[in-house]
Amino acid sequence: MKAWRVHENGEPLAAMRLDDVPDPAPGPGDLLVRVLAAGVNFPDALLCRGQYQIRPPLPFTPGVELCGEVLRTGEGVTGVAVGDRIISPAALPHGAFAELAVVPAAGVLPAPPALDDAQAAVMHIGYQTGWFGLHRRAALKAGETLLVHAAAGGVGTAAVQLGKAAGATVIGVVGGAAKADTAKAAGCDVVVDRHTEDFVAVVKEATGGRGADVVYDPVGGEAYTRSAKCVAFEGRIVVVGFTSGTIPTPGLNHVLVKNYSVLGLHWGLYNTKDPEAVRACHDELTRMAAQGTIAPLVTERVPLAGAADAVQRVADGTTTGRLAIVNS
Missing domain, CATH: 3.90.180.10 (Medium-chain alcohol dehydrogenases, catalytic domain)
Incomplete structure (x- = not known):
């Protein structure tokens, strides 16, 4: 072969x-x-x-x-x-x-x-990661605001769709006009082009100064650092990865003063630590796919x-x- x-x-x-x-x-x-x-x-x-x-x-x-x-x-x-x-x-x-x-x-x-075969192949890791990050770790609720970095990528578009399905308002951050179109197609309510806009200001304006209740961050680096400036009281930042190549070093004093949580997500651990949760998530994702809620x-x-x-x-x-x- x-x-x-x-x-x-x-x-x-x-x-x-x-x-x-x-x-x-x-x-x-x-x-x-x-x-x-x-x-x-x-x-x-x-x-x-x-x-x-x-x-x-x-x-x-x-x-x-x-x-x-x-x-x-x-x-x-x-x-x-x-x-x-x-x-x-x-x-x-x-x-x-x-x-x-x-x-x-x-x-x-x-x-x-x-x-189809291609959709099924790409659903597993991205959507499982999104579901565990948003629901198991961050407990995203209907009516909250979700900020998704790299919202036009594979991990990001999955989080956008799952956030909308949960009843959240979704703000997506992308790099470039073409990627903005993809994020909009995925379901973002607001799209920020980081090349031309400050997502911190956009988040604060869109939320009346409150900030994002949940931040979904597969990027790290400056995306994480600036997200800490616009996370809400009792907000949750979900650390998914570091595609920027830079691993941030959070200031725990800032976490304390603003009263938010930083949550790590290594989805692969659930396969060994709690495989039944992975299967239950798959059943839920299959149901959502059948309903057309996610694609x-x-x-x-x-x-x-x-x-x-x-x-x-x-x-x-x-x-x-x-x-x-x-x-x-």
């Missing part, structure tokens, strides 16, 4: 190589799946660079989430049958940017029938041969919505 592999760490376009490798075989408790589609995520770029919290041995195949068709089941697998369409995190070092993949049966979930914004469906370029563009921040690698 064909699979993208990283033999030496570096920028995705240089580090990823499309190789011919032997077909994998499922072990006990595993599934062999034909990869129908794979989501492209910023962590894929970090994996290529050797900067992710998990550093798989070289060579490895990137691609952290997939939608696939079950081809074979390993010994001891129950509840999943050949032919089932599933979604799953990939089992690194054998990631999703390949024609076939082996994944642990314990981590697979049924693909939502309302979504992953797949802006590009890229063939397997274009995976390295797609990961590089996501790393460079030049894309909007979600990119999916689709195997024909």
Whole structure:
């Protein structure tokens, strides 16, 4: 089969190589799946660079989430049958940017029938992250104001849709006019172009000086620092990631004086600490997809041969919505 592999760490376009490798075989408790589609995520770029919290041995195949068709089941697998369409995190070092993949049966979930392969592939991590961040961690309530950074990206558009579904007023921060259009399409009530506007002033004006009740921040750096200037009394800042490349150092005196919370979110921990919560979230997301409340914004469906370029563009921040690698 064909699979993208990283033999030496570096920028995705240089580090990823499309190789011919032997077909994998499922072990006990595993599934062999034909990869129908794979989501492209910023962590894929970090994996290529050797900067992710998990550093798989070289060579490895990137691609952290997939939608696939079950081809074979390993010994001891129950509840999943050949032919089932599933979604799953990939089992690194054998990631999703390949024609076939082996994944642990314990981590697979049924693909939502309302979504096509590309939408299903990109729903899992982004929407689970958004749901846990907004509901489990921040307890977002109807009528509150939600500030979403990188609101035109994959993680951001998911948070926007989930925020609107919860009854919040959503303010999205983007970089550029084209991204502003994407954020509006995702459902933002107010969109701020950080290149030309001060989001702190916009948030304060939109909320009558109160500030944002919840801040959803996958960017870090200056986005976090300035968010602390416009978070509301008893507001919550959800730290999702650091796509800016800068990890902020919050002043705890400021947290105390303004009486707000800083909440970390590492969604992957729920897979090991509370897998039942992940399944319950999936059931809720499947229901919302069936109702049309959420719909992953797949802006590009890229063939397997274009995976390295797609990961590089996501790393460079030049894309909007979600990119999916689709195997024909």
